[in-house]
Amino acid sequence: MSLARTLLTRGNGLLAALACLAALVLAAPAQAATPRDQLVIGMNMNNLLSLDPAGATGNDVLGVVANLYDYLVELDPHDLARVRPALAGHWVFADDRRSLTLTLREGVRFQSGRLLTADDAAWSLQRVLKLNLAMASPWKSYGFSAANAPRLIRALDARTLRIDFPEPTDPKMVLYTLATSVSAAILDRQAVLAHERNGDLGAAWLLTHAAGSGPFALTEWRAKDAMLMDRFNGYWRGPAKLRRVVMRHIPESLSLRFMITRGDVDLAAGMAGPDIEALKHDASVVVQPVLRGTSYYVALSMKNPRFADRRVRLALRSLIDYDGINKAIMPNYGVAHQRPVMIGLAAALPDPGYRLDVPRARKLLAEAGYPQGFRTTIRVLSDPPLINIATSLQATLALAGIDAEILSGTGNQVYGAMRDRKFDIVVGRGGGGVEPHPHANLRALVYNPDNSDAARLTNFQGWRTGFHSPAINRLIEEAVREPDEARQNAMYREVQRLYDSEVGAIQPIAQMQETVVLSRRVHGYVGHPSATTHLRDVHKD
Structure with missing residues (x-):
């Protein structure tokens, strides 16, 4: 095993991982295979500015948050009209279409070890409206506000969440928002409030940290450099198939093209059209448009x-x-x-x-x-x-x-x-x-x-x-x-x-x-039309 691969396989900290990544780029071999238990993603991270679900915008952050946190429900990537259970195993609309009641699963734990409850879910949604940042907009369009959120979004018991709509609306639209909007990620209330400063509900801390129950936990993030997410072994669906996901800031399309063909990255996103066209003729990769x-x-x-x-x-x-x-x-x-x-x-x-x-x-x-x-x-x-x-x-x-x-x-x-x-x-x-x-x-x-x-x-x-x-x-x-x-x-x-x-x-x-280029070693990657692409089932040869 090469020194670079040994470092990345055994290293648990950011320093070891970044040392390996640098070695992969500088190494001479034509095929520098990434470790089998890690997915290395090359992408432009210029627009990845915040990880706070209340204020983060853009497609790039959706793909990150979908793997650090869980949502109450999800959309089937093959049929967006089909809503699938996630944290909520069951839900029902009132006959008058003015409320939605969701029943949460038992035994789900945050990465901190705390049990996830309907109180966490209610607080997470209320927080978005209290902070009134960018991601409050869809909720405000339904008539929710910081003032009415505590009354309309509430836990009936540890496993039951009720959302009353302040104005008549299409209840399917609210359910779709719960499945797709970054604002619908469920946060560990206690972990976030432990980092609250001057009544900001943890906003400053959550810019660069996470407190979720998703299949991966945030290990380190260096803006416009690299992000490391490690498998959360206590995940309620069972541990993800990959041990680690590494996102690297590689804004140059030609660099990405060379790195995907060399095996330095497993997935290249945001490439220029001519480079994607050239790679359609490369048998070592798969081009996937969404x-x-x-x-x-x-x-x-x-x-x-x-x-x-x-x-x-x-x-x-x-x-x-x-x-x-x-x-x-x-x-x-x-x-x-x-x-x-x-x-x-x-x-x-x-x-x-x-x-x-x-x-x-x-x-x-x-x-x-x-x-x-x-x-x-x-x-x-x-x-x-x-x-x-x-x-x-x-x-x-x-x-x-x-x-x-x-x-x-x-x-x-x-x-x-x-x-x-x-x-x-x-x-x-x-x-x-x-x-x-x-x-x-x-x-x-x-x-x-x-x-x-x-x-x-x-x-x-x-x-x-x-x-x-x-x-x-x-x-x-x-x-x-x-x-x-x-x-x-x-x-x-x-x-x-x-x-x-x-x-x-x-x-x-x-x-x-959106067109991504995947190494043929990668299996189980299904790009989501709503950008909430899940990596929990991705694995490699």
Whole structure:
């Protein structure tokens, strides 16, 4: 056995693991196999900023939290409409659709050794609303608040959790949120409160620590470097098949390509399209695409008087080269889709067929008083395919006289400006879609019940753009309360038609497809469309 492998196999601390990882990179052998009992993942960790389920955002953290914590229920990765038991072995909705009662399993223990109870579950959900960070948004959209949460989310006994809905809603949507939202992870109340400082409910500590009951325990995390998760042998489903999961920050796609073929990593995520295409011809790896419910989009700020003009938004919609972008840029990143509701749902409408039409755009701009165009900015992450989409948009805007400067930056610089409503154009990715329900997409991209700056509805991208349609808001609210499924779907289709007619400020271009590359030594890995990919059953040759 090589020294590197010996270190990683026997080492229990971060130092030994990182020493091995460095040795794997620098070693000369062509095939540096990773240890059999460990999964080494190469990925870009730039957007992995917090592990606190109350405030952590982004797909990357979903995959981490799903393995450190348990949820009350889970969604079947092969059939998202099928809800599977997790911590809750049984659940029932009230006949009036105004409450959900869940019965928890007996004998589940946190990694601290404490028994998990319904009190922990109630406190975990209440904490999200009390802190009122990013992940409180889905719960607030149902009418929950810090004030009413203790009354509406409560333990009836050690194993029974009851959630009363403050407003009429589709109970399936609440169940889907419990299965998929990072905010629904169940925390060890005592462990978290032991690290509380100045009434923060453990928020500062949970940025870089965990207190869950999941199949893996967090051993160490170095931001933008490495994360180690070790098997929790007391896991209620039985110990995970792997002893350790190692996540490494490798932002360069070409480096990932070399490392997956050399055997330095077992799974590569976030690779560039050309490198993925090249690896499709490599017999040592498997390329696995997973369609997610989020969208790649162009967003306009209606706080900018130019974009508040419907004619200008309509012109911008005609200055996107949808066909060119989807053919040349999006393979392995996404599939063409121009509607806010994700592909595959009964309420989804066919694409409206938007296309690049420069003469029409020029005519609309002239009517709006901009015959020579204007100057603007495009904010975008520097990562593909987003930067490539922005470059294409910059070129097609110029055809109508719009001089757009690209401002590339970090997630905080791009989406932070969007949250502050201080931007012109953003090329981004988002739009809910974690829950397999039209309301998830429309809530994230379209819904905006209060357009005031003071509302700070930062997790609603409709609010970020300043798009506010009372008619659309009202129809979304009515649809989520409609008990008849056929009528509900018809209402969601009407929302999409209205959004098309009013020229919404966010224009989807493609639905996200995440493509990971796996070593053929890896078995049992099933990428989850909701990003909650579980690693408990993954094993290696």
